[in-house]
Structures are given as structure tokens and as C-alpha cells.
Amino acid sequence: MDFTDVSLVALRVFREVAERGTFTAAAAALGYTQSAVSRQIASLERAAGSRLLERRREGVVLTAAGQVVLRTGAVILDQLDAAARELAGLPVAGGTVRLGWFPSAGAVLLPRAISAVRRTHPAVTVTTREGSTPALVRALRAGTIDLAVIASAPPFRPPDAETPALKLETLAERSLMLAVPTGHPLAAYDAVDIGELRGQRWIAGPASSGELLMGVWPGLDERPVVAHTVRDWFAKLQLVAAGAGITTISASMAPAVPAGVRVITVRGGPQELRRTILARLPGRLPEPVALLAAALRAATTELPLA
CATH class of the missing domain: 1.10.10.10 (Winged helix-like DNA-binding domain superfamily/Winged helix DNA-binding domain)
Known part of the structure; x- marks a missing residue:
């Protein structure tokens, strides 16, 4: 060609x-x-x-x-x-890192990592964009982002089958948890049985092809009642605080829940784990990209384990 x-x-x-x-x-x-x-x-x-x-x-x-x-x-x-x-007199791309992230990563992980980079390496510019995991994987392939923080659920398959295979690094593996209003009957317990989730009103993200219905506990033995469909995680949690329903939440987001929300665990059924993964194309990382990757690793160690 x-x-x-x-x-x-x-x-x-x-x-x-x-x-x-x-x-x-x-x-x-x-x-x-x-x-x-x-x-x-x-x-x-x-x-x-x-x-x-x-x-x-x-x-x-x-x-x-x-x-x-x-x-x-x-x-x-x-x-x-x-x-x-x-x-144009703007910073050259060598000092810029383009990061993509799935929605809930922006609650705690992303601000901590970017803050650390700005504090230790102020000459490095980080630009970010939010997207679903499939969209971020396509952006990596297209070369419009340098790193992607993506989510993965069991059975933890690679995010795509294209070549070359993406370099994947598990930053964290955390249990899925439940966010309920503080006035909800389930809020009286630290852990509830999965059977107690029957008949609940759920706050979930819009369903899309190839993606899970985010916000509903997986494996329910009934058709869930989705009372509110919301893409933004903070909006979901505010609706929970208002008593409008319950939703699932990653343990890593627990520090970001607003007043009026209690985070509890669920017993019974398969253990529901979620991985936060750092994805990139193979090859040597430019120094600014490597610095941000290290900051993301460090920020992850500060997040709750369960």
C-alpha cells in the first residue's frame, strides 16, 4: 500500500x-x-x-x-x-497521556491517580474519557487512547479476539456488593441472603448488546423489577439515598457513597467478583504513560478490599 x-x-x-x-x-x-x-x-x-x-x-x-x-x-x-x-505552542504529545476509563472507576481510582501524577510530575498532562469497556477497547485499537481502565466479570475472558492481544494487568479483584437506602429493611444487616433480593426494586444502567445489566444482582431467579434506568453511577447512588431502590456496587466505590446509603454484602449463589484491569497495546510504554500506569497501581492499593 x-x-x-x-x-x-x-x-x-x-x-x-x-x-x-x-x-x-x-x-x-x-x-x-x-x-x-x-x-x-x-x-x-x-x-x-x-x-x-x-x-x-x-x-x-x-x-x-x-x-x-x-x-x-x-x-x-x-x-x-x-x-x-x-x-500552536501547546504541550507536545510526548508529555500527554490519554486515558480511558469505565464509569465507576471515575469515582475514586481516577481522581487519586491523576492527583498523584500532577503532584509528582506536573509536566505530564493527562486527558481522560469515559466509556464502556467495549468502546474503550476499540479506542485502544484505534490509537486514540494510550491506556484503558476496563472492567471484567467472570469468566474473565479477554476483552476482544483481535491481534495483537492486548496487554492486560489486573489492578484489583473485588467482591460485588449491594447499596441500599439507610432506611431500607436490608440496611439493618451487614450481609443478606441472595433470596432476600427477590421482589426488590432495582436501579440499573441501560441494557446493551454484549454487556451486563449493571446494577442488578447477577443470577436472580426472577425477572428483576428495574424501577429506574440510569447510566451515571453517582445518579444511581443518589436515587438509592432517596429510597428509590437498590443497586449493585463495587467494593472499591464504597468510599464515594453519599449519606443515606449503606453498603452490604450478599451471601449465597456464586461468588460475584469484579476485576479492574489496566489495558494497553503491547510494546514499550513512553515514560509519561508508564508514570500514569504506576500511579493507577498505587491508587488501587488504597481502595477497600471488600
């Missing part, structure tokens, strides 16, 4: 499609029509002489050739962006 025949627009569109997972989402993010996105991808595939994306009902998947083009294209785009920033 001769990259002299490829437009930068096509490369940016291709990276956006790879990150977003669909032509429709990429078009919305870029402000393009879907047909314009399709034309850019078609021009890139003609230049490559190979199909770069496999179209599936649930979205697109990179072919082997697509992975090569994405890796090479991401380097080209990052170098051009770094040059543009330097010419």
Missing part, C-alpha cells in the same frame, strides 16, 4: 469507524453523512487493494489488512497532530 495515495481525511474516517464500531456512529461523531463515510472507506480500500473492514449485523470488524492500516495510520495521524500542537 502506498500511503502517498491516501488522504488524511480517509485515514481519520477509518480510525473513527474502527473506534466507534459502526459507520453510523462514526458519521455522527465526525458530522458526516453515512454515505460520505462509506466513500472514504471505499477509497482507502482501493488504495490498500484489500478489504479493511468486515461488515456484520452488529457492526464492523477489522480484517488482518485493516489492523495493519490502522496501526500505521494511527502513527501518521499522531505525528501530524503532535506537530500541529507544537506549532
